[in-house]
Amino acid sequence: MNTVSLTLNQKQIDTLFETYRSKAxxxxxxAQYQLKLDGCTITAYDSKKVVFQGRDAEEMAALFEPKTLSQPPLQHAAELNGYPQAGSDEVGTGDYFGPVCVCAAYVDASHASLMQSLGIQDSKxxxxxxxxxIAPKLMAEIPYSLLILDNYxxxxxxxxxxxxCIKAKLHNQAYLHLRNKLGQLPALSVIDQFTPEASYYRYLKxxxxxxxxxTFETKAENKYPAxxxxxIIARFAFLKAMDTLSEHYSFKLPKGAGPATEEPIQQFYELHGEQGLMNAAKLHFKNTDKIKR
Structure with a gap:
């Protein structure tokens, strides 16, 4: 028996019931209700999870995928435009101190009100x-995969x-983990583009x-909620990691890599030496060459 589970918002659940009320x-x-159609049983649970079971389960569930929205069977199907979607971004690559954090996140129409209430936008x-x-509230409600590559x-x-190359492998791994959590990724899965698509897949060969x-798009964080x-989740992880490193070394590590970081970097080196830098900094940055040894 085919089984597909989706999370819908209450208006979609109500519309689904009104459409097939006679099959209740x-x-x-x-559960809120159960509908028995020819070839598919639909059960809408109080949690807003809707389960499609039977020979036509995949076909019925596919009505909620973006690719079929041009022929919506439900009155409010247009509300699903762009959902579900997954998206990934990275944080920390421009900072001398701290790890590189990559997060792939999943959202669907049921998360729209949450994202609106939190004022979701690009972490920058x-x-x-x-x-x-914001991040802890988001992390409690949406599926995500977070990877943290420490400095060492x-x-x-x-x-x-x-x-x-490092970023490509982290994004790929984050999406693999997210896919394992979800069972499958949505048709719309986006990376905030940092390299051309051909180069990305070459790094992964x-x-x-x-x-x-x-889907690869620049400035995707301003276009796709996922x-x-x-x-946001990647930035949260980066901030927490910086706090942990600062506490470990009893030294307030600066963010970024500009001129304002040169003096703190020198002070950190004098206190903790090469090994400290290996554990807390990205050594290939030009900042390392400016340290007076």
């Missing part, structure tokens, strides 16, 4: 205080791989498993 049967426990447009407040490992890997069918969510 006895309601199971913890939010203050650190806003990120620390980063410095080792960067000896043989450039930054774009020796990987055991590769996620394909990705990318914005990934950006």
């Amino acid at each position: 049967v006895k309601t199971p426990a913890y 447009q939010l203050s650190d205080e806003q990120i620390l407040k 490992k980063y410095n080792q890997v960067h000896q043989t791989q450039n930054l774009n 020796n990987e055991r498993e590769i996620v394909r069918g990705i 990318v914005a969510c990934g950006s």
Whole structure:
């Protein structure tokens, strides 16, 4: 028996019931209703999860995919435009201190009100205080995959791989993990583009498993809520990692890599030496060459 589970918002659930009211049967426990159609049983649970079971389960569930919205069977199907979607972004690549964090996130129409209430937007447009407040609420509600590459490992890997190669492998792994959580990725899965598509897949040519069918767009965090969510969660992880490193070394590590960081970097080196830099900084940055040894 084919089974497909989706999470819908309440208006979609109500519209679905009104469309097939005549097919309603006895309601199971913890459900709003159950519909028995020819070839498919649809159960809408109190949690807003809707389960399609039977020979035509995939066909019925596919009505909620963006690719079929041009012929919506439900009155409010247009509300699903652009959902579900997944998106990934990275944080920390421009900072001398701290790890590289990549997050792939998934959102669908049921998350729209949450994202609106939290004011979801690109993490670069939010203050650190806003990120620390928003991210935990987001992480409690949406599926995501977060990868954190610490500095020691980063410095080792960067000896043989450039930054774009490292990012490509992290994004691919984040999407693999997210796919495992979801069962399958939505048709619309986006990466905030940092390298051309051909180069991205070239970096992955020796990987055991590769996620394909990705959409690559620049400034995607301003176009796709899923990318914005990934950006926020990645930034949150970066901020937490910086706090942990600062506490470990009893030294307030600066963000960024500009001129304002030169003096703190020198002070950090004098206190913690080469090993400290290996564990807390990205050694290939030009900032390392400016240290007075």
